[in-house]
Amino acid sequence: MFEELKKKILKSSLLWSIILIIAGLGLAGWNAMDAFYAATGYVDFTKLAPGQIKSQLVDVNLAESFGCYLQAYERNTKTGRERITHLYYLIPTGDIYATDWRYMSVKVPAGYESAMDTLTEATLATQAASEPVLLSGKIKKLDSEESSYLRSYLKQVGLTDEEIDEATIPYYINVFASKTSMNVVYIALFALGAFLLIFGIFRVAKVAGGSSLKKLRKDIAAAGYSESMIDSDYRSAKSFDKKGTLKMGRLMTYYISGSDARAIPNNKIMWAYQNTVTHRTNGVKTGTTYNVMIFDEITPKGHTFPVANESIAQDMLTLINTMLPWVVVGYSDELKKLYNKDRSQFLQLRYNTCEHTAAEPSAAPAGDSPVGGQP
Structure with a gap:
């Protein structure tokens, strides 16, 4: 699992790291003498x-x-x-x-x-x-x-x-x-170039040295799981993107943030819904972005996970709704108001009334929670 994640992070961050290094070399090199003078x-x-x-x-x-x-x-x-x-x-x-x-x-x-x-x-x-x-x-x-x-x-x-x-x-x-x-x-451009160069090298060194997995190991330890348990959970987890950087298992939800692998303990998730953003230029629609929003006790302000399309977003929410019966799935203005203004009452909807044990994906969820609602 860890070697697989390390390779994925290296592959996903290598291009950006190379771009940063080249940009840094260009800026710093081009402005070095001017900054010196x-x-x-x-x-x-x-x-x-x-x-x-x-x-x-x-x-x-x-x-x-x-x-x-x-x-x-x-x-x-x-x-x-x-x-x-x-x-x-x-x-x-x-x-x-x-x-x-x-x-x-x-x-x-x-x-x-x-x-x-x-x-x-x-x-x-x-x-x-x-x-x-x-x-x-x-x-x-x-x-x-x-x-x-x-x-x-x-x-x-x-x-x-x-x-x-x-x-x-x-x-x-x-x-x-x-x-x-x-x-x-001149000094600012040179400093920016030096920063980009150092940051790009740091990203490559961080991934190659295994530092990109430190936060994941802390997430696993904080959740009370052993690495062998998580290794098994990760391998059976369902992927929601082609690169396999966003996966949901029964125990944890795995994702890559920048050059770090991270995981959210599923038993801490409180709320999930789809967020759709329509992009316009001069009033003309130019594209749509689909995100799955997940709010947990560790990060109550929420995580934003971009997905390729609405179908994938709905697949992920359906899995959450089926497998994690304590999670409120779907959006409404009333739910948002309750979550922000009266968290304890929000938790009574599902979180505090269900046993936090993941069900088989084919099992029916406890209670009723809409999947289609979104802001």
């Missing part, structure tokens, strides 16, 4: 030689700008109006004293337009800029469209293709509107 400090852009420029997070006290060559727009689909969201400026690498430098780009939010235009005017007039522009951002590579606009701009000032190739590098600084906010995003 966010935590320890950005690189001083002016200290980078052209060959060192890659994808760093940088601070730059920009002292020169050679003009805007591209504007990015956003269109309001309702009004048809356009507004500038970002501007691309041509800047030099290094500082004003650098001997090894190239031209590259900086992409700034529209709020920087005035400061950048002032800096450009001062640069082109060969005057010292009164106020260098302090920027922070991430270095990225220009795409083909951005590169074509840059090359067109440089050709207008007389550069040839060969001269452009020699004088430029295909990168730009994507300036942040808020450095603090982006730091939080």
Whole structure:
């Protein structure tokens, strides 16, 4: 029994564990360097030689700008109006004293337009800029469209293709509107990736090491049964899904929750009914979910067990109604009110008036309890 459950849990959780591990590796790996810079400090852009420029997070006290060559727009689909969201400026690498430098780009939010235009005017007039522009951002590579606009701009000032190739590098600084906010995003994404990676590995290790059966063993011991009794009960239990993860025996009801095998002692079950949920999108029915709700003394708030269809839900409720005569089966608003407001009176319906000994499935239940009622 335990080996069978271990294999089922491993099989059912392996896909999700692999997805978690891959997602974690992707998030953590993709954001590792950015999170490192966010935590320890950005690189001083002016200290980078052209060959060192890659994808760093940088601070730059920009002292020169050679003009805007591209504007990015956003269109309001309702009004048809356009507004500038970002501007691309041509800047030099290094500082004003650098001997090894190239031209590259900086992409700034529209709020920087005035400061950048002032800096450009001062640069082109060969005057010292009164106020260098302090920027922070991430270095990225220009795409083909951005590169074509840059090359067109440089050709207008007389550069040839060969001269452009020699004088430029295909990168730009994507300036942040808020450095603090982006730091939080990078660190949070890295932390989330690390968590998913660790959690995925933990799930696999938990199942492989047998820890996924610990709660089941506690459930069995708390119910007062021996593992040999439960092994026999589990093997004769009826399954209510194709994977055999939800089974009902005469002694206990067995299920898998996440990466844990669990069991409910049947002699503690008080109430069971079908819950049907209809899903709609924009008023159109898109699907139906069927659940069997089971309430027991250990978990009075109830368990929700999804099943494939209404027929399976009714089969399970019929078995409960036949085999467990102390369980109220079916739903009504009156039963719900009684269960929530006057539990002792609810228990007098069946739970406290029947012997808690499972009957043969073919035997008639004691008392009368509807199977079809549901919320």
